[in-house]
Amino acid sequence: MAAIQMHPVRTESDWHEFLHLPVKIYRDHSAWIRPLDKDVRDTFDPAKNRLYDHGSEAEVWLARRNGEVVGRIAAFVNKKKYAHSFDYPVGGMGFFEAVNDREVAFALFDQARAWLEARGMKAMDGPINFGEKDRWWGLIIDNFDDPPYYCQNFNPDYYVSFFEEYGFRIFYKQFILRRPVNSDLSEKYIQKAERLRKDPNYRVTTISKKQLPRFAEDFRRVYNQAWVKHESQKEMTRDQAMAIMKALKPIIDEDLIYFAYYKDAPVGFFISIPEINEVVRHLNGRLDTWGKVKFFYYLKIKKVVRTIMGLVFGVVPEHQGKGLEGLMVDAARQTIVPKRKYDWIITNWVGDFNPKMLYIVQNMGMKTYRTMATYRYIFDPAIPFERAPIIE
Numbered sequence: 001m002a003a004i005q006m007h008p009v010r011t012e013s014d015w016h017e018f019l020h021l022p023v024k025i026y027r028d029h030s031a032w033i034r035p036l037d038k039d040v041r042d043t044f045d046p047a048k049n050r051l052y053d054h055g056s057e058a059e060v061w062l063a064r065r066n067g068e069v070v071g072r073i074a075a076f077v078n079k080k081k082y083a084h085s086f087d088y089p090v091g092g093m094g095f096f097e098a099v100n101d102r103e104v105a106f107a108l109f110d111q112a113r114a115w116l117e118a119r120g121m122k123a124m125d126g127p128i129n130f131g132e133k134d135r136w137w138g139l140i141i142d143n144f145d146d147p148p149y150y151c152q153n154f155n156p157d158y159y160v161s162f163f164e165e166y167g168f169r170i171f172y173k174q175f176i177l178r179r180p181v182n183s184d185l186s187e188k189y190i191q192k193a194e195r196l197r198k199d200p201n202y203r204v205t206t207i208s209k210k211q212l213p214r215f216a217e218d219f220r221r222v223y224n225q226a227w228v229k230h231e232s233q234k235e236m237t238r239d240q241a242m243a244i245m246k247a248l249k250p251i252i253d254e255d256l257i258y259f260a261y262y263k264d265a266p267v268g269f270f271i272s273i274p275e276i277n278e279v280v281r282h283l284n285g286r287l288d289t290w291g292k293v294k295f296f297y298y299l300k301i302k303k304v305v306r307t308i309m310g311l312v313f314g315v316v317p318e319h320q321g322k323g324l325e326g327l328m329v330d331a332a333r334q335t336i337v338p339k340r341k342y343d344w345i346i347t348n349w350v351g352d353f354n355p356k357m358l359y360i361v362q363n364m365g366m367k368t369y370r371t372m373a374t375y376r377y378i379f380d381p382a383i384p385f386e387r388a389p390i391i392e
Contacts, residue, residue, distance in 0.1 A: 002066045004107045009060040009072075015041065017062055017069045019285065021097050025156070031147045032154055033281040039151060040095070043130050044074070051130065054080040057119065058130050060095070061111055063104055071098035071105065075112035076130040077119050088383055090376070091121035092128045094136055094153075098162070105162035113379065123378040125171060126163075127153055134311075134348055138174045138372035139163060146370060149176075149309055149346060150277040153372070168375035172388040174349035175358065177366035181308065181345050182337045185326050186363045192323025193330045202324075204331045207257035209249060216241040218259055218266035225316040251276055251299070255335050256308055258328040260315075268315040270328040274299070275307035275346060308336075308345040313360070329364055353388040 009018050019037050026032035044060060046052035056079045063071035074095040093112040098105045116124050129136035135151040141160055148154040184190065196202045207215050220241035251273055260268035279298045283291045298304045315324050336342055349372060350357050378385055 004070070004104060005064050006107065006111045007062050007064060009062060014062060018060065018072050021062075021069050021072050025097055025099065026154075029156070031145055033147050033277050034283075034285045035151065036280060036283065036287050037285045038287050039135075043095075043136070049131060051078055051080055056080060056130075059115055061108070063098070063108055063111075065104070070101065071108045072096070073108040073112050074130065075115045075124070077116065077121065078130065086123075088122040088380075089120055090123045090125055091116035091119065092130065093124050093126035094128045094130065096127050096159070098159075100156075100158050102162060102165065105159075106166055109162075109166050109377075113377070117379055122380055122383060123376055125374055125376050126168070127155075128374060138349065138374050140370065141173075141373045142371035143369060147281070148277060149275055149307075149348075150280060152176075152277075163375050166377065168377045169385055170373045170387070171376040172374055173352040174372040174374065175352065175368045176347060176349050176370040176372065177361055177368050178307075178344050178346040179365045179367060181333060181342050183365045185330055185333075185365060189323060189326030189363055190330070193327040196323055196327045201263050202260065202327070204258055204260050204328055206254050206335070207252065207259065208254060209252060212245045212249065213242060215257075215259065216245040219245070219269055219271075219314075222259075222266050222269050222314045222316055226314040248273060253341075255339070255341075256332065258331055260319075260324050260328055262319060267319045268324040268328060269313070270310070270325065270332065271312050272308045272310040272332070272345065274305040274342075275309040276305065278305045278307060303341070306341075306343045308342050310345055310347045312348075313357075325360055326364065351388065354391050356391065 007014070009015060019040060022032070023034065026034075042048040044058055056077055058074060058076035060074045061072065062069050063073075072095060073093060075091060075093045077091045091112075093109070093116075096105075096108060098108060112124060112126075127136070127139055136153055138153055139159060140153065140155050144155075144157050185193070217238065220236045220238060223241070224235045253274055256272040256274070258270045259266055276299070279295055282298050282304075283294055287295065313325055313328075345366075347361055347366060350361060351374075352358070374388075376385065
């Protein structure tokens, strides 16, 4: 059998092959939704990905055999955060795709490993993103038959054996949960929500696009109290909060974003959006001028989106455990169900290292329908493997 050659992606022709390899791999898989080319390319564009500003590095390769592209992979060092989050430096690999050939997969893994070792890394996690964890993070290990949500990795079942036979081990599992929008909360959450609803100090309101700056500031205030210390992250700035709201604005449905207030001070938020992969499936990877017209048509005219993506909860520490999550979700249910616009609500993934969040969403009636995993491969056998620590 001919040898496998690895080629770094440099030219537009290389990128065309990189983006089109999945089309060949998934041509017979009805659940696959082709990602937007722009979303993938922007990940490796220094003008679009701010990680490059912090000295982070990435490289992307194609694997060819007899001139045919048979695989692809990316490797990266996130110097801003990820590489220094553990007791030893950890790099990342992702955007992995390969034909059903163990030799091809192992050659790709070897290439990523060699590049990372040359930069002082002692391990690699994958498949992960060169960016935030809400995109392109994890390998499907259960339920290969349902479509992915927007910017979620998708893979055939044979990828699991590639990772595990190479020596990757599960660092943590990622659970994606969903429930029908018309299902009730657990009795426990209903009772808590009723108590808060009767308390005149609490109120819940939906977002208004006409007042985005105000809601962006409320989002920032809650986020900085609820998440920064917990996640060891820097405080969100006003500009960052406004940038998030502006990015969401084209797809915001005001019925899907809720803020909770106590004596008029923001104390919680529940942010969800239409699951736009139900639109993206009609675009064939392109968001050019015609793609934008089609996007608007399928989102606003055809209204093909029947699923809500729950992005994030946030409750300030003093008001946690009182049922604010349930109050906001119940307010959403009472607004959404009569309008019959949506059938399902789905979560972004929740890691098994976060049992508190899993407990919250499960008590809201959410059931696991897909399991993914982030794998780790440690280069030095002297370093003991440990699963991701549990968040207490």
